[in-house]
Amino acid sequence: MNKREFLKDAILFFPAAATLQALAPAAEGKAEPATTPTDYDATRHWYGMGIDVDKCIGCNRCVEACKAENNVPDEPFYFRTWIERYQIHENGETRVECISTRAGLPEQAPPEDPSVVRTFFVPKLCNQCAHPPCVQVCPVGATFQTQDGVVLVDEKRCIGCRYCIQACPYGARYLNPRTKTADKCTFCYHRITEGLLPACVEVCPTEARIFGDLKGKADRLVRFHRVNQISVLKPDLNTEPKVLYAQLDGEVR
Amino acid sequence: MKLPEQVTRLGIVIAVIVAVVLLLRFVILPESLFSARPHQAAAAEREMAKPLRHAGVAVCRECHEEQFELKYGGKHRTIGCENCHGPAASHAADENAAKPPLPREREACLACHGYDSSRPNGFPQVDPLEHRPRKKCVTCHDPHDPVPPKAPTECTGCHGRIEHTKAMSTHALLPCASCHAVDAQHMTEPRLALPTKPDSREVCGRCHVPGATDPAASKVSVDMAAHGGTYVCWECHYAHLPEGRK
Numbered sequence: 405m406n407k408r409e410f411l412k413d414a415i416l417f418f419p420a421a422a423t424l425q426a427l428a429p430a431a432e433g434k435a436e437p438a439t440t441p442t443d444y445d446a447t448r449h450w451y452g453m454g455i456d457v458d459k460c461i462g463c464n465r466c467v468e469a470c471k472a473e474n475n476v477p478d479e480p481f482y483f484r485t486w487i488e489r490y491q492i493h494e495n496g497e498t499r500v501e502c503i504s505t506r507a508g509l510p511e512q513a514p515p516e517d518p519s520v521v522r523t524f525f526v527p528k529l530c531n532q533c534a535h536p537p538c539v540q541v542c543p544v545g546a547t548f549q550t551q552d553g554v555v556l557v558d559e560k561r562c563i564g565c566r567y568c569i570q571a572c573p574y575g576a577r578y579l580n581p582r583t584k585t586a587d588k589c590t591f592c593y594h595r596i597t598e599g600l601l602p603a604c605v606e607v608c609p610t611e612a613r614i615f616g617d618l619k620g621k622a623d624r625l626v627r628f629h630r631v632n633q634i635s636v637l638k639p640d641l642n643t644e645p646k647v648l649y650a651q652l653d654g655e656v657r
Numbered sequence: 658m659k660l661p662e663q664v665t666r667l668g669i670v671i672a673v674i675v676a677v678v679l680l681l682r683f684v685i686l687p688e689s690l691f692s693a694r695p696h697q698a699a700a701a702e703r704e705m706a707k708p709l710r711h712a713g714v715a716v717c718r719e720c721h722e723e724q725f726e727l728k729y730g731g732k733h734r735t736i737g738c739e740n741c742h743g744p745a746a747s748h749a750a751d752e753n754a755a756k757p758p759l760p761r762e763r764e765a766c767l768a769c770h771g772y773d774s775s776r777p778n779g780f781p782q783v784d785p786l787e788h789r790p791r792k793k794c795v796t797c798h799d800p801h802d803p804v805p806p807k808a809p810t811e812c813t814g815c816h817g818r819i820e821h822t823k824a825m826s827t828h829a830l831l832p833c834a835s836c837h838a839v840d841a842q843h844m845t846e847p848r849l850a851l852p853t854k855p856d857s858r859e860v861c862g863r864c865h866v867p868g869a870t871d872p873a874a875s876k877v878s879v880d881m882a883a884h885g886g887t888y889v890c891w892e893c894h895y896a897h898l899p900e901g902r903k
Binding site for chain 2: 444446458460461462463469472473474490491516518524525545548550556559560561590593594597600603607608609610
């Protein structure tokens with residue numbers, strides 16, 4: 405083979421190889437269409453959750469269901485969602501306690517304290533912000549917002565630097581000790597994209613949690629939005645949370 | 658005009674270099690080197706492919722219509738099956754593979770119904786030490802349709818916090834009925850028949866005017882015309898803990 409022939413072959417070889425390479429994944433995708441719902445169109449949804457604080461009974465079942473559904477470590481300090489007990493005292497002091505840290509059953513309820521003026525439970529989770537600060541700080545683009553408005557973490561890209569954990573104003577992220585990557589609520593992305601409810605909503609006994617699609621036409625969340633006075637957590641940060649609270653006490657941070 | 662030979666060759670070399678660079682950028686090197694989008698799409702697909710643990714009530718219903726109907730007509734209608742029976746997607750996929758547990762112990766019910774002052778007003782709660790201790794709840798209440806065997810007579814079951822607060826106050830001895838008229842239906846269908854609430858200062862005046870004739874009247878009286886201006890009494894005194902709101 406002389407120089408000229410070699411060059412000629414090379415010029416033909418590389419584009420051909422590249423075309424094959426480009427075609428290969430497409431062929432692969434066609435081979436297994438069952439696992440990935442191809443008819444799901446993310447651009448047609450904009451998911452959110454409503455929380456009616458007045459209805460939460462603090463049973464912690466949402467936390468347990470979330471852990472089971474999403475393989476969250478059992479230790480009582482890793483959560484994708486958790487419940488806080490608020491106690492507001494006569495002198496204005498506010499005590500907040502995370503009741504989800506207790507293992508198993510609630511210990512005896514705290515004794516009656518007449519100086520407590522109001523007390524209630526507040527479910528918390530990732531607010532799936534429209535402007536998520538965690539996404540902005542991620543140095544490797546591992547955390548991102550999908551077109552349907554859910555903030556996800558790419559476990560394969562995450563380097564475990566914890567910037568996003570620091571950046572989240574709601575404390576919604578933790579470092580998963582098994583994968584050594586950041587982890588957080590995904591609204592149960594694998595469920596909602598199949599038309600199911602997130603696990604926490606599925607088990608909530610009092611319908612304190614309402615899951616819905618803010619782009620939906622006939623949607624419970626849209627009605628929830630219409631009939632309630634809605635507050636979001638830390639509105640001054642302009643993160644624009646999509647977790648909407650009704651009957652939220654002004655003391656809740 | 659004829660181009661000089663060397664210019665044509667230079668042109669060809671430049672064209673080949675440009676072509677190679679373009680090929681590298683757009684065809685040979687994967688898009689994921691330049692943009693995060695393919696990674697993110699792949700991550701979203703991986704997320705979507707994760708296995709389900711909770712099947713959802715609709716699936717349970719396919720084989721357990723009886724329990725579904727029973728529960729649907731009762732007070733537990735809003736509770737998903739897997740709240741009590743645990744995640745059961747594997748059972749729903751193969752009913753013989755794994756049997757969901759039957760939560761018969763008292764603790765399972767008390768997680769929701771044990772008294773806790775932070776629970777919302779009106780939510781039915783019992784004191785575990787006082788409510789039929791040591792007996793399994795399911796011996797008296799059907800978990801799928803929990804009607805109490807007889808209608809409750811006390812208000813504590815659903816207004817524990819108010820009852821407990823009142824017990825510590827100077828109004829401890831007053832029955833709830835001295836200020837609220839309660840229809841019997843309120844004890845079984847509370848939201849369909851709400852009790853009355855005091856609507857005028859005279860409700861309190863009954864016991865707090867000098868020389869009141871009510872048998873439960875208080876020794877402490879106020880001048881109804883002057884005390885507290887035109888406001889209703891409970892704007893300043895919490896009726897269930899009156900001395901606590903000075």
